[in-house]
Amino acid sequence: MIVHHVALPLAPTNHFLNHVGMVKDKRSRQTWSIIWYATIWALWRVRNNTIFNNVRRSISHILDVAMVNDWLWIKNFLGMTYIAYSDWILNHLQCMNITL
Incomplete structure (x- = not known):
């Protein structure tokens, strides 16, 4: 599940830096940052669906x-x-060839 690879600091900037700082090499950092952006986008x-369309989703659905x-x-x-x-x-970490 996604909760295994997302940290939750309060400030968005710190959240991102903490997340990408978990990996050391440049290629892995790029891949890892895509995970952060895609998750935040989801x-x-x-959030928008909840506010503007009054749609409620379970946490399980949101994580999926x-x-x-x-x-x-x-x-x-990344063409994978x-x-x-x-x-x-x-x-997912093995699929991306990332070691934390």
Whole structure:
């Protein structure tokens, strides 16, 4: 689940820096930052749906949407089209070849 790789500091800037600071090499940092952006984008869309359309979602649904978003962004932005969603769900870090 996404909760295993997202830290939650209060300030957004600190949140991002904490998140990308978890990995050391440049390529992994780029990949890892895409996860952060995709997750924040998913949360922003849920927020807007709640505010403007009065749509309520469960936390489980929100996390699933974020995980799908992460997978799609990684596949498209980094050209990792070979990653199957079933593999992504089981071990997204291994799919991206990232060690924390």
